[in-house]
Amino acid sequence: xxxxxxxxxxxxxxxxxxxxxxxxxxxxxxxxxxxxxxxxxxxxxxxxxxxxxxxxxxxxxxxxxxxxxxxxxxxxxxxxxxxxxxxxxxxxxxxxxxxxxxxxxxxxxxxxxxxxxxxxxxxxxxxxxxxxxxxxxxxxxxxxxxxxxxxxxxxxxxxxxxxxxxxxxxxxxxxxxxxxxxxxxxxxxxxxxxxxxxxxxxxxxxxxxxxxxxxxxxxxxxxxxxxxxxxxxxxxxxxxxxxxxxxxxxxxxxxxxxxxxxxxxxxxxxxxxxxxxxxxxxxxxxxxxxxxxxxxxxxxxxxxxxxxxxxxxxxxxxxxxxxxxxxxxxxxxxxxxxxxxx
Amino acid sequence: xxxxxxxxxxxxxxxxxxxxxxxxxxxxxxxxxxxxxxxxxxxxxxxxxxxxxxxxxxxxxxxxxxxxxxxxxxxxxxxxxxxxxxxxxxxxxxxxxxxxxxxxxxxxxxxxxxxxxxxxxxxxxxxxxxxxxxxxxxxxxxxxxxxxxxxxxxxxxxxxxxxxxxxxxxxxxxxxxxxxxxxxxxxxxxxxxxxxxxxxxxxxxxxxxxxxxxxxxxxxxxxxxxxxxxxxxxxxxxxxxxxxxxxxxxxxxxxxxxxxxxxxxxxxxxxxxxxxxxxxxxxxxxxxxxxxxxxxxxxxxxxxxxxxxxxxxxxxxxxxxxxxxxxxxxxxxxxxxxxxxx
Numbered sequence: 288x289x290x291x292x293x294x295x296x297x298x299x300x301x302x303x304x305x306x307x308x309x310x311x312x313x314x315x316x317x318x319x320x321x322x323x324x325x326x327x328x329x330x331x332x333x334x335x336x337x338x339x340x341x342x343x344x345x346x347x348x349x350x351x352x353x354x355x356x357x358x359x360x361x362x363x364x365x366x367x368x369x370x371x372x373x374x375x376x377x378x379x380x381x382x383x384x385x386x387x388x389x390x391x392x393x394x395x396x397x398x399x400x401x402x403x404x405x406x407x408x409x410x411x412x413x414x415x416x417x418x419x420x421x422x423x424x425x426x427x428x429x430x431x432x433x434x435x436x437x438x439x440x441x442x443x444x445x446x447x448x449x450x451x452x453x454x455x456x457x458x459x460x461x462x463x464x465x466x467x468x469x470x471x472x473x474x475x476x477x478x479x480x481x482x483x484x485x486x487x488x489x490x491x492x493x494x495x496x497x498x499x500x501x502x503x504x505x506x507x508x509x510x511x512x513x514x515x516x517x518x519x520x521x522x523x524x525x526x527x528x529x530x531x532x533x534x535x536x537x538x539x540x541x542x543x544x545x546x547x548x549x550x551x552x553x554x555x556x557x558x559x560x561x562x563x564x565x566x567x568x569x570x571x572x573x574x575x576x577x578x579x580x581x582x583x584x585x586x587x588x589x590x591x592x593x594x595x596x597x598x599x600x601x602x603x604x605x606x607x608x609x610x611x612x613x614x615x616x617x618x619x620x621x622x623x624x625x626x627x628x629x
Numbered sequence: 630x631x632x633x634x635x636x637x638x639x640x641x642x643x644x645x646x647x648x649x650x651x652x653x654x655x656x657x658x659x660x661x662x663x664x665x666x667x668x669x670x671x672x673x674x675x676x677x678x679x680x681x682x683x684x685x686x687x688x689x690x691x692x693x694x695x696x697x698x699x700x701x702x703x704x705x706x707x708x709x710x711x712x713x714x715x716x717x718x719x720x721x722x723x724x725x726x727x728x729x730x731x732x733x734x735x736x737x738x739x740x741x742x743x744x745x746x747x748x749x750x751x752x753x754x755x756x757x758x759x760x761x762x763x764x765x766x767x768x769x770x771x772x773x774x775x776x777x778x779x780x781x782x783x784x785x786x787x788x789x790x791x792x793x794x795x796x797x798x799x800x801x802x803x804x805x806x807x808x809x810x811x812x813x814x815x816x817x818x819x820x821x822x823x824x825x826x827x828x829x830x831x832x833x834x835x836x837x838x839x840x841x842x843x844x845x846x847x848x849x850x851x852x853x854x855x856x857x858x859x860x861x862x863x864x865x866x867x868x869x870x871x872x873x874x875x876x877x878x879x880x881x882x883x884x885x886x887x888x889x890x891x892x893x894x895x896x897x898x899x900x901x902x903x904x905x906x907x908x909x910x911x912x913x914x915x916x917x918x919x920x921x922x923x924x925x926x927x928x929x930x931x932x933x934x935x936x937x938x939x940x941x942x943x944x945x946x947x948x949x950x951x952x953x954x955x956x957x958x959x960x961x962x963x964x965x966x967x968x969x970x971x
Contacts, residue, residue, distance in 0.1 A: 304694075304969075306857025307901075307962025326688075331793065332716035332853065333689035335786060338680045346668075347675040348728035348781055352646075352766045374674035386690035388779045390732070424694045426777075426969065428770050435768075437730045439690055439781035444677060451673065511674065515648025559649075620649025627646075627768065 292398055299395040304425025317401055318421065321408040322387075326419040334419035336384055339443035345380035347371050348439040354627045356433040357399065358477040360469075360488030363436055364406035366563060366629060369491050370514065371440040372414045376498040377510045377566065379450050380442030382414055388422040390435040399433065407436075414493040416440065445502075452528035452569075454508040459597040460575035461533055462568045464497055464588035465490070466541040467518050471560035471628055472549050485545045492564030497588040500581040506571030507578070513567055514629055519558035519617040521567055522605035533569070534606045535595035535617075558607070559620050561628045569597065634740055641737040646767025655765065659743055663750035664729075668761040676761035678726055681785035687722035689713050690781040696969040698775040699741065700819040702811075702830030705778055706748035708905060708971060711833050712856065713782040714756045718840040719852045719908065721792050722784030724756055730764040732777040741775065749778075756835040758782065787844075794870040794911075796850040801939040802917035803875055804910045806839055806930035807832070808883040809860050813902035813970055814891050827887045834906030839930040842923040848913030849920070855909060856971055861900035861959040863909055864947035875911070876948045877937035877959075900949070901962050903970045911939065 295316055302309040319328060326334030338344075349370050356363040368385065375382045387407060391400070411418050469490040476487055494512065501507060513521035518540070522533045542557055550557040564587060570578050575593060582591035600606065605617040637658055644651040661670060668676030680686075691712050698705040710727065717724045729749060733742070753760050811832035818829055836854065843849065855863035860882070864875045884899055892899040906929060912920050917935060924933035942948065947959040 301968045305962055305967070306903075307862055308960075310857075311961065329793075331720060333687045333720045333722065333782075333784075335685055335687050335720060335722075338682070338684055338686050340680070340684075342680055342682075343677055344680050344783075345675045345677050346726060346728060346762050346783065348730045348762050348779070349764045350730040350732050350766045350779060352732055352768050378673060378675045378677060380675065380677075384688060386688060386781050388690045388692040388781075390692050390694055390777055390779075420688050420690050422691045422779075424692045424777075424969075426694050426774065428774065432768065432770065435732055435766075435777065437690070437692060437732075437764075437779035437781075439688075439728050439730075439779075440675075441686075441688065441783065442675075451671075515652075520649055561648075618650070619653060620647055625647070626643045627766075 292401065295397050297397055299391045299393060299397060299425055301393050301425050301427060304423065310423060313423065317404060321404050322418045324417040324419050327421065336419055341443045341445060343444040345375050345378050345442045345444055347374035349374065350435060350437040351629055352435050352627055353474060353629050354432060355477050358474050358489055359486045360473055361491040362403050362406050364403035365410040366491050367436040367438045368407055368410035369493050369563060370629060371438040372416060373494045373512045375440045375442035376494050377512055379448035379502055380444045382416045382440055382442040384419050384441040385411055385416045386420040386439045387418055388437040391423065391425045392428040392430055392432050392434060393425055394430040395433050414495050448502060450507055450509050452509050452525050455529040455531055455569050455597055457531060457597055457599050458572050459508055459569050460572055460593050461535060461595040462570060462578055463540065463592055463594045464566045464582055465590040466543050467562055468542060468546045468550060468557035468560035470563040471625055472546045474628055475625060483545060487545055490562055490564035492587050494566050494587060496585040497566060497582055500585050501578050504574050504577060506574035508569045510566050510568045513562050513565060515561050516620040517559040517561055520620045523617050523619050526605040527603050530602050532598045532601045532604055532606055533595060534598050534608065536608045537610050539592055539594040541590045541592055560625065563629065634743065637739050639739055641733045641735060641739060641767055643735050643767050643769060646765060652765060659746055660763065663746050664760045666759040666761050669763065678761055683785045683787060685786040687717050687720050687784045687786055689716035692777060692779040693971055694777050694969055695816060695971050696774060697819050700816050700831055701828045702815055703833040704745050704748050706745035707752040708833050709778040709780045710749055710752035711835050711905060712971060713780040714758060715836045715854045717782045717784035718836050719854055721790035721844055722786045724758045724782055724784040726761050726783040727753055727758045728762040728781045729760055730779040733765065733767045734770040734772055734774050734776060735767055736772040737775050756837050790844060792849055792851050794851050794867050797871040797873055797911050797939055799873060799939055799941050800914050801850055801911050802914055802935050803877060803937040804912060804920055805882060805934055805936045806908045806924055807932040808885050809904055810884060810888050810892060810899035810902035812905040813967055814888045816970055817967060825887060829887055832904055832906035834929050836908050836929060838927040839908060839924055842927050843920050846916050846919060848916035850911045852908050852910045855904050855907060857903050858962040859901040859903055862962045865959050865961050868947040869945050872944050874940045874943045874946055874948055875937060876940050878950045879952050881934055881936040883932045883934055902967065905971065
């Protein structure tokens with residue numbers, strides 16, 4: 288790392304954002320060594336890339352403002368790549384291209400920036416996406432904010448893949464790919480310097496292996512990644528959009544003991560805490576066991592579980608059957624449980 | 630305006646960024662009424678759109694952090710649309726799709742946000758681009774920053790259009806589409822509350838009519854929009870990349886009297902001050918007069934002028950022939966002349 292930093296400035300200054308010589312030097316010394324795609328290296332104002340020829344393109348954009356910008360298990364860089372890649376995957380698209388726009392705070396440590404840029408490059412490689420265009424601005428914001436990153440992803444949809452909440456039917460099974468609330472719990476412990484016996488790591492990860500393992504199956508109705516707002520908000524949204532009832536059983540929802548303990552201490556409902564490497568799949572009952580076993584065969588979804596069923600019992604509302612057998616409505620997150628989480 | 634604001638909150642609060650009910654309400658009351666594309670209205674995590682089938686796609690991204698975020702002639706909203714649309718146009722692409730990601734500061738006035746969203750919608754309509762995806766985050770930043778906007782644009786390149794600095798040849802003519810430094814001067818007068826007899830308005834505008842007027846001509850080598858760093862930085866970059874010498878004549882460069890006066894008073898070189906609705910076209914000498922007259926026939930480029938010629942006199946450097954006949958090298962902007970300009 289030290290060798291990589293030789294000759295670089297120690298901190299970001301406002302002149303790095305003026306579009307002149309300093310900006311060029313920052314791009315050439317910090318970004319280009321890691322972002323090696325041909326369109327990006329040409330440094331034109333736009334990247335030119337081939338279309339895939341499949342006829343349908345998926346596009347997604349997200350800004351990332353997480354504080355702190357480094358946390359156990361990841362940083363804002365891999366979060367920004369995985370978040371946008373996963374949004375494309377949830378529609379069934381194969382992610383292909385990514386743009387990355389940075390808003391850097393004056394005073395940001397350049398060694399932190401290099402670490403984040405490396406994470407971006409690694410995360411992009413893991414999902415086989417090319418970073419083809421970027422932008423850098425510098426603002427005099429709050430130093431502890433560090434940086435904001437906006438990623439936009441372009442992917443391509445294979446013929447025959449048409450997923451969405453409008454295809455959900457009564458009797459469908461709800462599959463969750465792993466434990467809930469890891470990302471939010473990780474950011475929270477780091478933000479407030481909470482000490483526990485174990486380190487809670489963010490689950491930030493690409494869902495590419497999980498989606499590719501099941502995409503060819505008929506009977507997949509819809510996928511979503513339950514990020515901001517957590518599992519409960521996603522179940523509520525899907526119920527609202529489909530006009531049906533997504534019923535989950537609390538006892539079936541995987542959660543780490545330390546994450547559960549942290550949430551209990553802090554009075555947080557883990558079902559509303561953000562995830563960054565999990566998916567919900569709503570699937571036809573006859574393919575549920577196949578989807579489940581294929582997901583469990585991937586590292587990123589090894590803890591996948593069937594957590595519930597779609598019914599018509601309370602149209603438009605999501606229900607949770609609690610550990611003691613009571614049922615409660617899962618509302619959209621309405622209070623500010625945990626801001627600046629992604 | 631007042632009617633539009635009835636029932637809306639007065640200011641942005643952090644709960645608007647949590648991904649739950651408040652975020653939904655903000656999206657439904659402030660964004661969706663103006664962003665009417667079908668993919669966006671579906672509120673999925675990704676937008677699905679058709680490819681154009683031409684085989685080549687152009688993609689560009691930019692973050693906008695201008696301060697103040699409203700200025701004579703525009704605001705951060707139309708700036709963010711026009712800036713990215715123009716970047717696509719400079720490669721010869723027809724802009725088609727746009728994503729818009731907002732980072733809102735807590736305390737931002739919602740009436741200002743609505744005004745900006747309206748500007749975004751109007752600017753997108755003027756360039757015939759669909760806003761197909763978006764994102765909203767809220768941070769506790771500096772209130773006067775208001776908001777940052779990142780736009781990503783996707784366009785399609787017609788067959789036969791291949792522009793770039795590598796095609797520039799000695800003898801080519803350099804055409805500028807209008808007056809320099811209007812945007813930077815406008816932001817500056819607003820930022821420091823400078824009072825003049827006339828109001829200097831930003832030139833933020835879509836270059837679509839200008840590019841479409843000439844795109845079918847053979848002999849266009851390269852286009853660039855001289856934004857951050859101004860005309861001088863763009864000429865320097867093109868000289869560097871082409872290995873040739875872009876020589877401009879100071880007396881041929883259009884500039885408004887009030888902008889020149891402001892720059893003189895403040896000690897700014899207008900050639901380094903940002904433009905947001907201007908282009909440089911480097912073209913073969915035999916089409917120069919056709920390009921010029923077609924540009925002048927459009928409103929956005931009515932003041933177009935031939936400002937110089939490409940030579941081999943100082944390979945890799947841009948030269949300016951000053952009013953008194955001396956020649957000076959135009960370097961990349963190195964000092965911070967004017968930050969937070971776009």
